[in-house]
Amino acid sequence: MDYKLKNTVSKDAFRYGYLSKKIYPYIKPYWARIILNLIIAIPLGLLDGVVALSLRPYMDLVINGNPSVTYNLLGHNLQLQASFAAIIPIAIVLFAAFQGILKYVSHYLTDWLGQKISNSLKIDLFKKLTSLDPQFYDANSSGLVLTRFLSDPDAASKNIINTLQSFISTIFGIVGLVAVLLYNSWQLAIVGVTVMAIAITPVTFIRKKIKSVSNATMVVGGDMTTNFNETFTGNKIMAAYNLQSAQNKKFEGQIHRQFDLAMSLTKRVGWMSPIMYFICSIGIALVFWYGTHLILTQQLTAGSMMSFVTSLLLLYKPVKNLGNTLTNLQSTFVAMSRVFELFDLVPYIKDEKNALVLNGLRYDINFNNVCFEYEPGLPVLKNINLRVNKNETIALVGNSGGGKSTLVSLIPRFYDVVSGSVEFDGVDIRKYTLESLRNQISFVFQDNFLFSGTIKDNILMGNKNASDEDIQKVLKLAHLDEFVLTLENGIDTYVGERGASLSGGQRQRVAIARAMIKDAPIVILDEATSALDNESEAVVQKALDNLIQNKTVFVIAHRLSTIKNADRIAVINEGELVELGTHDQLMSIDNGKYKHLYEMQFKTQEEIC
Secondary structure (H helix, E strand, O other), rough: OOOHHHHHHOOOOHHHHHHHHHHHHHHHHHHHHHHHHHHHHHHHHHHHHHHHHHHHHHHHHHHHOOEEEEEEEOOEEEEEEEEHHHHHHHHHHHHHHHHHHHHHHHHHHHHHHHHHHHHHHHHHHHHHHOOOOOHHHHHHHHHHHHHHHHHHHHHHHHHHHHHHHHHHHHHHHHHHHHHHHHHOHHHHHHHHHHHHHHHHHHHHOOHHHHHHHHHHHHHHHHHHHHHHHHHOOHHHHHHOOOOOHHHHHHHHHHHHHHHHHHHHHHHHHHHHHHHHHHHHHHHHHHHHHHHHHHHHHOOOOOHHHHHHHHHHHHHHHHHHHHHHHHHHHHHHHHHHHHHHHHHOOOOOOOOOOOOEOOOOOEEEEEEEEEEEEOOOEEEEEEEEEEEEEOOOOOEOOOEEEEOOHHHHHOOOOOOOOOEEEEEOOOEEEHOOOOHHHHHOOEEEOOOOOOOOOOOOHHHHOOOOOOOOHHHHHHHHHHHOOOHHHHOOOOOEEEOHHHHHHOOEEEEEOOOHHHHHHHHHOOOEEEOOOOOHHHHHHHHHHHHHHHOOOOOEEEEOOOOOHHHHHEEEEEEEEOOEEEEEOOOHHOOOOOOOOOHHHHHHHHHHHHOOO
């Protein structure tokens, strides 16, 4: 399956049976409340018919002045006296109060159920999101991911209960009012119901437009969220390069695009209401014309006519609501289809069946004829063969974009090789469980991500079971102890989103402490000091030296001392391993890649030192 969400379309939007089966497990735990809510919808729909029906005896007894009237109800004669008319207003008030209570209970149940189902969907979707590998995040913008994983579940789950409740209420409202129509005059009922049926027909023609606009709106919404995220995260770059106008222009374009999509749907859906109103007005005109004839020929009483017309006018609202409900239901199914497409995403990186548990490194790590590419046909690594012994430190150097970071990303299986293999002690790492493999590896990156929370929270991510004594030890080894003492709340100081309240060097040392407390046998340092000033770099380097003691270390570095102190240096150029050896060995190669790199980049550092 393609990871790129922008290319994902709602192919299942009209497969109602399929989508109902998919959503059923999320509805099942709340089935009793759903049934209760739908049952409440029945009297809510029927009460309008009761009000309309009550007008017939009121008209016949009060307006026409009859002392009594007799009605045939389901084959039985029912005689009502004039005194019954006094009860009708009171009954209407009581019915309205009863209807208000039912509406409150229904509204509460609808919101409660919608939130519960939405929460269940979001929890499972978040689990799906965390199970996906880095290729998914490479392929999609943050805005699109937020839209698909947060907005669509709300649209799919919250609306479905509300739409079903509205649908049941509307259907029974129509049934009740049609029954009143038939009871008052079956001849007029045929006219009225036929016209109403014609009025609702246009709804069937807008399904595909709703689908296409909904998908396009989702994409634009994702782009807008991405724009917000980029503006927030890249605010300094935006200010430094005076990009405010460009960002504003981009967002303005997205707003206009969203407006055009909304109005496109409005143009196609909005005409339904006036057309339905016009068709219904024709029906009402025909009812008045034919009803007058029936009254004059004494085939219909004035009370029956008033009750009929009232029912017909009341019928317009549920018929119109039915059209809107069907439109909303289609939008809900579109969102639902997008949600369940997310569940269908299968991680590329996953455990094999009966995968082994890795318990440390005994001998070596071997890159065996490794090839890798992010995009088909564009190789990033080409036939890499490299053996790294246990507790050996190997430095990776080479041209920018040559594949150094990609190579170390294969070790924890952030990505899988296209061909060849990465082996621990002669066993392909794909045969190990991901959890046990990654438990053996600690990372320190160039721009280490700190989660919102305290310094302690971020350090304990390396080992949640670490003791306070362990924490104090790594604080000292990471050269954080003195800094922490200057803080009012010590290690319980809140670091802010992405560690924004700390300097670059402080963030690096927190990340080093996190890696230390994990105490994994393999350490990967990816340009861990390249973004720091000299003073911060010196402190961080001391912390790194403590981290890598008695470890198998892969270090991508720009600092000469780190490279010279490595056991061996691997030169990766244009995706190939072109040279391998110690500093002195590589410097002895005439016209060698490392020697050239040293002359161009590292010699100045040595002279300064």
